[in-house]
Amino acid sequence: ARIVTLPGDGVGPEVTAAAVAVLKTVAARYEHVFAFEEQLIGGIAIDATGEPLPAASLAACRSADAVLLGAVGGPKWSDPNAPVRPEQGLLALRAALGVYANLRPLQVHPALANLSPLKNEKLKNIDVLFVRELTGGAYFGAKTRSADVATDECRYTVAEIERVVRRAFELARGRRRHVTSVDKANVLETSRLWRSTVQRIAAEYPDVKLEHQLVDSMAMLLLTQPNRYDVVVTENLFGDILTDEAAALAGSLGLLPSASLGDGKAGLYEPIHGSAPDIAGQGVANPVGAILSAALLLRHSLGLETEAVAIESAVEQVLRHGPHSRDIGGHAGTGEVRDAVLAAIE
Amino acid sequence: ARIVTLPGDGVGPEVTAAAVAVLKTVAARYEHVFAFEEQLIGGIAIDATGEPLPAASLAACRSADAVLLGAVGGPKWSDPNAPVRPEQGLLALRAALGVYANLRPLQVHPALANLSPLKNEKLKNIDVLFVRELTGGAYFGAKTRSADVATDECRYTVAEIERVVRRAFELARGRRRHVTSVDKANVLETSRLWRSTVQRIAAEYPDVKLEHQLVDSMAMLLLTQPNRYDVVVTENLFGDILTDEAAALAGSLGLLPSASLGDGKAGLYEPIHGSAPDIAGQGVANPVGAILSAALLLRHSLGLETEAVAIESAVEQVLRHGPHSRDIGGHAGTGEVRDAVLAAIE
Ligand SMILES: CC(C)[C@H](C(=O)O)[C@@H](O)C(=O)O
Numbered sequence: 001a002r003i004v005t006l007p008g009d010g011v012g013p014e015v016t017a018a019a020v021a022v023l024k025t026v027a028a029r030y031e032h033v034f035a036f037e038e039q040l041i042g043g044i045a046i047d048a049t050g051e052p053l054p055a056a057s058l059a060a061c062r063s064a065d066a067v068l069l070g071a072v073g074g075p076k077w078s079d080p081n082a083p084v085r086p087e088q089g090l091l092a093l094r095a096a097l098g099v100y101a102n103l104r105p106l107q108v109h110p111a112l113a114n115l116s117p118l119k120n121e122k123l124k125n126i127d128v129l130f131v132r133e134l135t136g137g138a139y140f141g142a143k144t145r146s147a148d149v150a151t152d153e154c155r156y157t158v159a160e161i162e163r164v165v166r167r168a169f170e171l172a173r174g175r176r177r178h179v180t181s182v183d184k185a186n187v188l189e190t191s192r193l194w195r196s197t198v199q200r201i202a203a204e205y206p207d208v209k210l211e212h213q214l215v216d217s218m219a220m221l222l223l224t225q226p227n228r229y230d231v232v233v234t235e236n237l238f239g240d241i242l243t244d245e246a247a248a249l250a251g252s253l254g255l256l257p258s259a260s261l262g263d264g265k266a267g268l269y270e271p272i273h274g275s276a277p278d279i280a281g282q283g284v285a286n287p288v289g290a291i292l293s294a295a296l297l298l299r300h301s302l303g304l305e306t307e308a309v310a311i312e313s314a315v316e317q318v319l320r321h322g323p324h325s326r327d328i329g330g331h332a333g334t335g336e337v338r339d340a341v342l343a344a345i346e
Numbered sequence: 347a348r349i350v351t352l353p354g355d356g357v358g359p360e361v362t363a364a365a366v367a368v369l370k371t372v373a374a375r376y377e378h379v380f381a382f383e384e385q386l387i388g389g390i391a392i393d394a395t396g397e398p399l400p401a402a403s404l405a406a407c408r409s410a411d412a413v414l415l416g417a418v419g420g421p422k423w424s425d426p427n428a429p430v431r432p433e434q435g436l437l438a439l440r441a442a443l444g445v446y447a448n449l450r451p452l453q454v455h456p457a458l459a460n461l462s463p464l465k466n467e468k469l470k471n472i473d474v475l476f477v478r479e480l481t482g483g484a485y486f487g488a489k490t491r492s493a494d495v496a497t498d499e500c501r502y503t504v505a506e507i508e509r510v511v512r513r514a515f516e517l518a519r520g521r522r523r524h525v526t527s528v529d530k531a532n533v534l535e536t537s538r539l540w541r542s543t544v545q546r547i548a549a550e551y552p553d554v555k556l557e558h559q560l561v562d563s564m565a566m567l568l569l570t571q572p573n574r575y576d577v578v579v580t581e582n583l584f585g586d587i588l589t590d591e592a593a594a595l596a597g598s599l600g601l602l603p604s605a606s607l608g609d610g611k612a613g614l615y616e617p618i619h620g621s622a623p624d625i626a627g628q629g630v631a632n633p634v635g636a637i638l639s640a641a642l643l644l645r646h647s648l649g650l651e652t653e654a655v656a657i658e659s660a661v662e663q664v665l666r667h668g669p670h671s672r673d674i675g676g677h678a679g680t681g682e683v684r685d686a687v688l689a690a691i692e
C-alpha cells in the first residue's frame with residue numbers, strides 16, 4: 001500500500017513521524033509492505049513553492065491509497081486577509097480527493113476523566129461518531145467581498161446530502177443503530193432540504209432510529225446528555241463547531257483522530273488538533289491523535305481491522321498506565337509516548 | 347411606560363404572567379406607572395389570524411417602550427417545510443424593531459453549581475455577556491430552493507458589523523474591558539470582513555482589550571476556560587449556537603434572560619428557553635428567565651437601574667434559599683417561585 005504523508009506545520013511533523021513509526025511497526029509485525037512518500041502542504045509549502053497545496057503534493061495524494069496529514073497553519077501565515085493561506089491547502093485537498101465524510105469518533109478514556117471539563121458522571125458511556133459533511137456548504141460556496149459588504153453562500157445539493165447521510169446510516173448499522181441529524185431547519189433553506197433528504201434516506205434504514213436536533217439545542221445536549229448519542233451527522237460548518245465542542249470533553253485535543261472518506265481511492269487521516277505553534281519543535285506534542293488516525297487509516301483505507309485494533313489497544317494501555325504527555329497531565333515527550341505505544345503493539 | 351407582552355406558545359404565557367406580576371410589584375413599590383398591552387405572536391397567532399406576527403401585534407410593539415416575549419413554537423406547528431411557522435413571527439419582529447444586538451448574560455449561581463454539567467472548579471467566576479448580532483447573516487439572507495438544491499446566503503455589511511461591535515465595546519467599558527470577537531475568518535469572507543471591521547472599531551477603544559477566536563475554538567474554550575471571557579461578540583448563527591452551549595453551563599435554560607436592543611425605541615426581552623411543550627400548562631415552568639428578562643427591560647429600555655437590581659437581588663435570594671422549580675431540582679411551581687421573588691423585592 002502507498003501512503004502519502006503531509007506533515008505540514010507546527011507540531012505536524014513530530015506527530016506524523018510518531019504515527020509513521022507505529023505504521024512501520026505494524027507492517028513488520030503483520031508482514032505488510034507500506035511505501036511512504038512525504039509531500040508538502042500548508043505554510044511550509046507556501047514558503048517552499050508559493051502554494052499551500054503544490055501540484056506534486058496533490059498528484060501524489062491522488063494516486064495514493066491513503067494520506068496521513070499532520071497540521072497546517074501557524075503565526076507566520078495567520079493573516080486571514082492574505083491572498084495565500086495554509087488552510088486553503090487543506091480545503092483544496094479535501095475537495096480534490098472528494099472526501100465528503102469526515103468521521104470523528106469521541107470516547108472519553110476513564111483514566112483521563114479528571115482532565116475533562118465535564119463532571120465524571122456525565123462522561124460515562126460516551127461513544128459518539130460524528131459524521132461531518134466535508135466538501136460542501138459555506139466552506140466551498142460562492143463568496144463575494146467589496147469594501148462595504150461580504151457574502152458567503154451555503155449551498156447543498158440533494159446528492160451531496162444523500163451520500164454523507166447514507167454513510168452515517170451505514171456506520172450506525174455497525175454501532176448502536178441510532179442516527180442524530182443536526183440542522184437549523186427552523187431558519188435555513190439548506191437545512192430544510194437537509195432534513196427532508198435525511199427523512200427520505202432514513203426510510204431505507206428502518207432498523208436505524210433517526211432523531212433530528214437543531215444545532216443550537218445540540219450544542220447544549222452534547223453537554224447535558226452526551227451519552228445519548230451514537231452517530232451524529234451534520235453539514236460542514238455545524239460539524240466544525242460541534243466536533244470541536246465535543247473534543248473538549250475528551251480532556252485534550254491531542255487525543256483525537258479523524259478520517260475523511262469519499263467514494264474514491266485515497267482517504268485522508270489527520271489528528272483533530274491544530275499546529276500548536278506554542279509547543280512546536282519541542283518534542284512534547286501528544287502523538288496519540290495522529291497515531292489513532294493511523295489506526296483509522298488501516299481500518300478504512302486498507303481494510304486491516306485487526307491491525308487497527310492492535311494500535312487502538314496499544315494506545316488504550318498507554319493511556320491507562322502512562323507514560324502521559326503534558327497535555328494530559330504527564331511529563332513524557334512525543335518520543336516516549338510513541339515508544340510506549342510501539343512496545344504495547346501485540 | 348408602555349410595555350407590550352407577547353406571551354406566545356407553550357410555557358410562554360405562564361412565565362410571562364409571572365414576569366408581569368414582578369413588574370407590577372416593582373411599579374407599586376417604586377411608584378411607576380407601567381401600562382401593559384397583550385398581543386399575539388407565534389403559533390397561537392397563526393391559529394387566530396393565519397399569521398405568526400399579525401399587523402396589530404407589530405404596530406403595538408413599534409409604539410411601545412419595551413416588548414416582553416414568552417416563547418414561540420410547538421409540536422402543532424413544527425413542520426419546517428410548512429409555509430407559515432411560529433419562528434417567522436419572532437424573526438420578523440426582530441427585523442422590524444431593528445434590535446440588532448442580542449445581549450445574553452451568563453453567570454452560574456453557586457447554589458446551582460451541582461446542576462451544571464461542568465466541574466465545579468470550572469464554574470468559578472463565570473461572568474460572560476454574549477452580544478449576538480440579531481438582524482443579519484444567514485437568518486435574513488437570500489434563500490433559494492429547488493427540488494435538487496438549496497442555498498442560504500450569509501451577508502454582512504460594514505455598517506451592520508460596526509453597530510453591534512460598537513455596542514459590545516461600550517458594554518465592555520462597564521465591565522472588565524475585554525472583548526472577544528468570534529468568527530471563522532480562515533474560511534468565510536463575511537468573517538474576514540467582520541474581523542477587519544472589529545479591528546478598526548477596536549482602535550477607538552484603546553482601553554478595552556480585544557481578542558479574536560475562531561468559532562470552533564471558541565466552542566471548546568467555553569468549556570475549558572469559561573471564566574476567561576467578559577464580552578463575547580459574534581454574528582447571528584454563531585451566536586445562536588454558542589449562547590445555547592454556554593447556557594447549558596448554568597444548569598438550566600429556565601434561568602437565563604436576554605435583551606435585544608437596537609437604536610430605536612422598543613427593546614425586546616425574552617427568556618432564552620423555548621416553549622417547552624412537554625411541561626406547558628402545568629404551572630411548573632421556571633419563571634426566572636422571564637423575570638430576569640423583565641429586569642433587563644427595566645435597565646435597558648426604561649433606564650431603571652435600581653429597580654432592575656431589586657429584581658435581580660430578589661431572584662438571587664430565591665435561587666440561594668429556594669423555593670426551586672423542578673428544572674433546578676426542586677418541587678415548586680411557577681406561582682410559588684413568582685411569589686417568593688415578589689416577597690423578596692425590597
Ligand atoms: C483549519 C480549518 C480550515 C479546519 C476546518 O474548519 O475545517 C479545521 O478547523 C478542521 O476542523 O479541520
Ligand SMILES: CC(C)[C@H](C(=O)O)[C@@H](O)C(=O)O
Nearest residue numbers: 186187216419433436437586
Ligand atoms: C426560535 C429560533 C428561530 C431562535 C433563533 O435561532 O434565533 C432561537 O433559537 C433563539 O436563539 O432565539
